[in-house]
Amino acid sequence: MAEAGTNDAQPGPTTPPRRRRDPEARKREVIEAAERVIAARGLEGLTHRSVAAEGDLPVASTTYHFATRDDLIQLAFERSVDQFLAYLEHLDAVQPTASTADLVERLTNAVITACAGENATHWTVQYELFLAAMRRPALRPTADRTITAGRASLERHLSPARAYAVSAALSGMILHGLAGTHTPDRTTVHAALAELCGGGTAPA
Amino acid sequence: MAEAGTNDAQPGPTTPPRRRRDPEARKREVIEAAERVIAARGLEGLTHRSVAAEGDLPVASTTYHFATRDDLIQLAFERSVDQFLAYLEHLDAVQPTASTADLVERLTNAVITACAGENATHWTVQYELFLAAMRRPALRPTADRTITAGRASLERHLSPARAYAVSAALSGMILHGLAGTHTPDRTTVHAALAELCGGGTAPA
Amino acid sequence: MAEAGTNDAQPGPTTPPRRRRDPEARKREVIEAAERVIAARGLEGLTHRSVAAEGDLPVASTTYHFATRDDLIQLAFERSVDQFLAYLEHLDAVQPTASTADLVERLTNAVITACAGENATHWTVQYELFLAAMRRPALRPTADRTITAGRASLERHLSPARAYAVSAALSGMILHGLAGTHTPDRTTVHAALAELCGGGTAPA
Amino acid sequence: MAEAGTNDAQPGPTTPPRRRRDPEARKREVIEAAERVIAARGLEGLTHRSVAAEGDLPVASTTYHFATRDDLIQLAFERSVDQFLAYLEHLDAVQPTASTADLVERLTNAVITACAGENATHWTVQYELFLAAMRRPALRPTADRTITAGRASLERHLSPARAYAVSAALSGMILHGLAGTHTPDRTTVHAALAELCGGGTAPA
DNA sequence: AATGAATGAGCATTCATTCAT
DNA sequence: TATGAATGAATGCTCATTCAT
Numbered sequence: 055m056a057e058a059g060t061n062d063a064q065p066g067p068t069t070p071p072r073r074r075r076d077p078e079a080r081k082r083e084v085i086e087a088a089e090r091v092i093a094a095r096g097l098e099g100l101t102h103r104s105v106a107a108e109g110d111l112p113v114a115s116t117t118y119h120f121a122t123r124d125d126l127i128q129l130a131f132e133r134s135v136d137q138f139l140a141y142l143e144h145l146d147a148v149q150p151t152a153s154t155a156d157l158v159e160r161l162t163n164a165v166i167t168a169c170a171g172e173n174a175t176h177w178t179v180q181y182e183l184f185l186a187a188m189r190r191p192a193l194r195p196t197a198d199r200t201i202t203a204g205r206a207s208l209e210r211h212l213s214p215a216r217a218y219a220v221s222a223a224l225s226g227m228i229l230h231g232l233a234g235t236h237t238p239d240r241t242t243v244h245a246a247l248a249e250l251c252g253g254g255t256a257p258a
Numbered sequence: 259m260a261e262a263g264t265n266d267a268q269p270g271p272t273t274p275p276r277r278r279r280d281p282e283a284r285k286r287e288v289i290e291a292a293e294r295v296i297a298a299r300g301l302e303g304l305t306h307r308s309v310a311a312e313g314d315l316p317v318a319s320t321t322y323h324f325a326t327r328d329d330l331i332q333l334a335f336e337r338s339v340d341q342f343l344a345y346l347e348h349l350d351a352v353q354p355t356a357s358t359a360d361l362v363e364r365l366t367n368a369v370i371t372a373c374a375g376e377n378a379t380h381w382t383v384q385y386e387l388f389l390a391a392m393r394r395p396a397l398r399p400t401a402d403r404t405i406t407a408g409r410a411s412l413e414r415h416l417s418p419a420r421a422y423a424v425s426a427a428l429s430g431m432i433l434h435g436l437a438g439t440h441t442p443d444r445t446t447v448h449a450a451l452a453e454l455c456g457g458g459t460a461p462a
Numbered sequence: 463m464a465e466a467g468t469n470d471a472q473p474g475p476t477t478p479p480r481r482r483r484d485p486e487a488r489k490r491e492v493i494e495a496a497e498r499v500i501a502a503r504g505l506e507g508l509t510h511r512s513v514a515a516e517g518d519l520p521v522a523s524t525t526y527h528f529a530t531r532d533d534l535i536q537l538a539f540e541r542s543v544d545q546f547l548a549y550l551e552h553l554d555a556v557q558p559t560a561s562t563a564d565l566v567e568r569l570t571n572a573v574i575t576a577c578a579g580e581n582a583t584h585w586t587v588q589y590e591l592f593l594a595a596m597r598r599p600a601l602r603p604t605a606d607r608t609i610t611a612g613r614a615s616l617e618r619h620l621s622p623a624r625a626y627a628v629s630a631a632l633s634g635m636i637l638h639g640l641a642g643t644h645t646p647d648r649t650t651v652h653a654a655l656a657e658l659c660g661g662g663t664a665p666a
Numbered sequence: 667m668a669e670a671g672t673n674d675a676q677p678g679p680t681t682p683p684r685r686r687r688d689p690e691a692r693k694r695e696v697i698e699a700a701e702r703v704i705a706a707r708g709l710e711g712l713t714h715r716s717v718a719a720e721g722d723l724p725v726a727s728t729t730y731h732f733a734t735r736d737d738l739i740q741l742a743f744e745r746s747v748d749q750f751l752a753y754l755e756h757l758d759a760v761q762p763t764a765s766t767a768d769l770v771e772r773l774t775n776a777v778i779t780a781c782a783g784e785n786a787t788h789w790t791v792q793y794e795l796f797l798a799a800m801r802r803p804a805l806r807p808t809a810d811r812t813i814t815a816g817r818a819s820l821e822r823h824l825s826p827a828r829a830y831a832v833s834a835a836l837s838g839m840i841l842h843g844l845a846g847t848h849t850p851d852r853t854t855v856h857a858a859l860a861e862l863c864g865g866g867t868a869p870a
Numbered sequence: 871a872a873t874g875a876a877t878g879a880g881c882a883t884t885c886a887t888t889c890a891t
Numbered sequence: 892t893a894t895g896a897a898t899g900a901a902t903g904c905t906c907a908t909t910c911a912t
Contacts, residue, residue: 077871077872080872095393096389096393097302098301098302101905101906101907102906102907102908103905103906103907112872112873112874113873113874114872114873114874114875115872115873117873117907117908117909118871118872118873119872121907121908122907122908123906123907123908174392178389178392178393181385181388181389181392181433182389183437184385184433184434184436184437185300185382185385185386185389185437187436187437187438188378188382188385188436188437189299189300189382194437194438194439195439197437197438197439198437198438198439198440201434201437201438202438214446215446215449215450215453216450216453218442218446218447218450219427219450219451219453219454221430221434222426222427222428222429222430222431222433222434222450223423223426223427223430223454224426224430225426225429225430225433225434226425226426226427226428226429226430226431226433227426227430229385229388229426229429229430229433230388230405230425230426230429232388232391232392233387233388233389233391233392233398233401233402233405234391234398234401234402234405234406235398235399235401235402236402238422242418242419242422243422245419246419246420246422246423246426247423249419249420249423249453249454250423250427250453250454279889279890279891279896279897281895281896281897284896284897305880305881305882306881306882306883307880307881307882316897316898316899317898317899318897318898318899318900319896319897319898321882321883321884321898322896322897322898323896325882325883325884326882326883327881327882327883485892488893503801504797504801505710506709506710509884509885509886510885510886510887511884511885511886520893520894520895521894521895522893522894522895522896523893523894525886525887525888525894526892526893526894527893529886529887530886530887531885531886531887582800586797586800586801589793589796589797589800589841590797591845592793592841592842592844592845593708593790593793593794593797593845595844595845595846596786596790596793596844596845597707597708597790602845602846602847603847605845605846605847606845606846606847606848609842609845609846610846622854623854623857623858623861624858624861626850626854626855626858627835627858627859627861627862629838629842630834630835630836630837630838630839630841630842630858631831631834631835631838631862632834632838633834633837633838633841633842634833634834634835634836634837634838634839634841635834635838637793637796637834637837637838637841638796638813638833638834638837640796640799640800641795641796641797641799641800641806641809641810641813642799642806642809642810642813642814643806643807643809643810644810646830650826650827650830651830653827654827654828654830654831654834655831657827657828657831657861657862658831658835658861658862687875687876687910687911687912689874689875689876692875692876713901713902713903714902714903714904715901715902715903724876724877724878725877725878726876726877726878726879727875727876727877729903729904729905730875730876730877731875733903733904733905734903734904735902735903735904
């Protein structure tokens with residue numbers, strides 16, 4: 055802002071003009087900033103400029119590595135999904151098996167904390183991606199990766215049909231929880247998930 | 259500021275500027291155009307100008323009745339929700355009771371056709387609303403109305419806990435269906451919903 | 463703001479639609495609001511709409527009585543000047559004669575308090591008028607009325623030449639005081655005015 | 667927001683868009699145009715667009731170098747003041763010393779010619795600056811520079827108190843002269859200034 | 871390769887002004 | 892007479908994108 059960078063800082067008469075140690079690193083910086091922007095302000099807030107500002111980078115740095123806004127969107131979402139998959143893998147590694155009751159408990163917690171705003175940004179970005187994918191077929195494979203991964207992860211504990219039902223229900227519960235005026239009731243969530251997961255006998 | 263529009267342009271022999279005199283009708287025209295824009299291009303495509311173009315109205319007509327873009331958004335979504343609620347009521351009136359099996363069948367069809375793009379715009383607008391509500395608390399009551407209505411409608415046939423689970427699952431299934439690369443498998447959807455609705459005939 | 467007055471408040475089926483007791487009163491309300499707007503936000507802030515808002519009046523009420531913005535400007539300034547003249551007359555009546563020393567004291571106080579922001583809005587409006595008059599000859603007679611009145615008032619105590627000098631100096635001092643970064647030094651002001659008024663021997 | 671400018675317009679066979687490559691020069695062009703606009707139409711006429719038109723530049727060129735209107739205002743006034751100070755210095759160099767009588771003569775001429783419209787635009791811009799500074803503290807230092815410089819220049823010939831009085835009186839005289847209906851009487855101006863400058867030859 | 875400069879297009883919003891009632 | 896409705900014309904500002912270095 056204000057009258058267009060005067061950029062007086064020459065590196066000196068001899069210094070080579072700031073060697074870039076790692077071309078890939080810059081690209082990563084940009085994407086990471088883009089991710090943060092989407093989380094904070096949504097896809098509608100994602101512009102080359104907002105990314106540059108977020109990452110404290112020159113605007114042309116963002117357009118150089120991602121010529122169009124669509125490139126930026128695509129890559130940012132891809133990275134976001136990559137991270138989610140890595141997280142899922144980590145989770146599966148750490149908590150390899152679990153009783154159905156444990157699973158229900160864990161999922162219930164996930165829903166409640168997500169709706170309470172704990173991990174809300176992660177979910178928000180996901181929904182942002184899903185919605186964007188509806189209008190931009192190029193994003194569908196990326197969206198599909200999350201959807202499939204979530205389901206696959208549940209299939210480690212549940213039958214495919216149940217995994218499908220649960221993964222859909224989780225998406226819907228959190229979506230409704232984040233969009234509506236009040237967070238869902240823990241008992242109700244627990245009961246619903248218990249039924250879905252096959253335990254049948256929800257507590258209280 | 260500045261000497262705005264000298265406006266020497268007489269109506270000329272061509273077309274008298276067509277001053278309308280029915281404010282309510284005009285307002286409705288604008289909102290309807292706004293709804294169509296959201297359905298077609300998403301919230302990001304909603305501008306006073308795009309609405310004006312869609313409704314073949316002067317731009318100032320849209321800003322006169324809806325001074326800010328947020329007004330436009332709010333009212334457009336409200337109208338969209340109103341129509342959904344009316345549709346639900348109509349449905350409940352026409353198909354007052356149903357066996358659980360019938361319900362499952364109906365819901366399965368809803369999911370499949372929605373994902374096949376049949377009623378896709380309706381759902382797209384809904385998701386657009388949900389996502390927008392996450393960032394704009396002013397929209398939450400509106401979002402809540404749809405969520406609540408959907409659940410309430412299901413409660414005519416199911417226990418509250420199940421109605422909750424089903425309404426969330428429906429949202430999630432269609433969301434995944436519209437965002438992913440392939441439409442969901444009818445059998446899977448049917449099985450999942452059957453289990454949720456308590457028919458008990460779901461495969462393992 | 464917000465979606466264009468819905469104006470449901472009918473006066474009832476029989477009541478005559480709000481009798482205007484005095485057509486001139488409405489006009490006065492508008493001008494008074496206009497004056498307040500100029501004082502608060504300057505001529506650049508004066509629009510039919512800002513006046514309507516300030517006076518809590520319908521916009522069309524302002525355009526009805528003052529069809530163009532220039533009318534509004536003209537009349538608002540005229541009223542402002544009228545009030546200043548009335549004030550001067552009142553002053554001359556109350557403090558009919560005074561020693562030169564008293565006069566100097568009074569003028570010094572006027573400058574200091576004006577620059578301290580006490581009566582600043584009055585002076586601001588005056589300068590607003592002077593500047594506007596430079597570009598709009600129609601305002602010159604109005605501007606001239608204040609200028610002449612100020613000088614005439616001083617001529618009750620000073621020779622015409624001195625009255626001229628003092629009135630100009632007062633304008634300049636306050637102008638500089640209000641535009642600059644620090645208020646003028648009382649001693650300096652006093653000394654300067656004393657010299658101008660002919661006392662010659664300023665204190666300390 | 668929204669899919670801004672598809673920009674299909676090739677430069678075509680007509681005129682290559684003339685990309686300039688000298689940022690300082692461009693910036694200067696913009697400010698100079700801005701100065702001319704203020705002189706011609708006042709601050710209220712200063713818009714990015716009017717400046718662009720005046721300087722025959724693309725609108726975005728003005729917003730690129732001066733992101734906000736306030737930047738434009740600030741810088742334009744600063745440049746105007748710079749030029750005035752340079753002029754004053756030049757004057758002081760050329761006419762280093764002068765008898766009081768000469769000084770009075772010179773100042774009288776300055777007032778008369780200014781009010782006759784000779785250098786009127788310079789003064790108009792000054793008053794524009796003063797008035798603007800009243801409402802925008804950011805401009806006060808700039809305004810102060812002119813005020814102080816004018817006074818300092820007079821202090822080369824007069825005592826500080828007198829320099830103060832004279833500089834204020836000059837401002838006021840020209841202001842009244844430009845705003846009122848008739849130009850001031852040379853004799854009166856001369857007499858007033860003579861008294862102020864200490865020549866003592868003023869008539870009673 | 872990287873980046874500052876430059877620009878056309880578009881947007882939300884505000885406004886003076888004109889109509890219709 | 893008064894006033895809500897309506898609208899064309901700006902305005903400040905943001906942005907994607909393209910150049911030139």
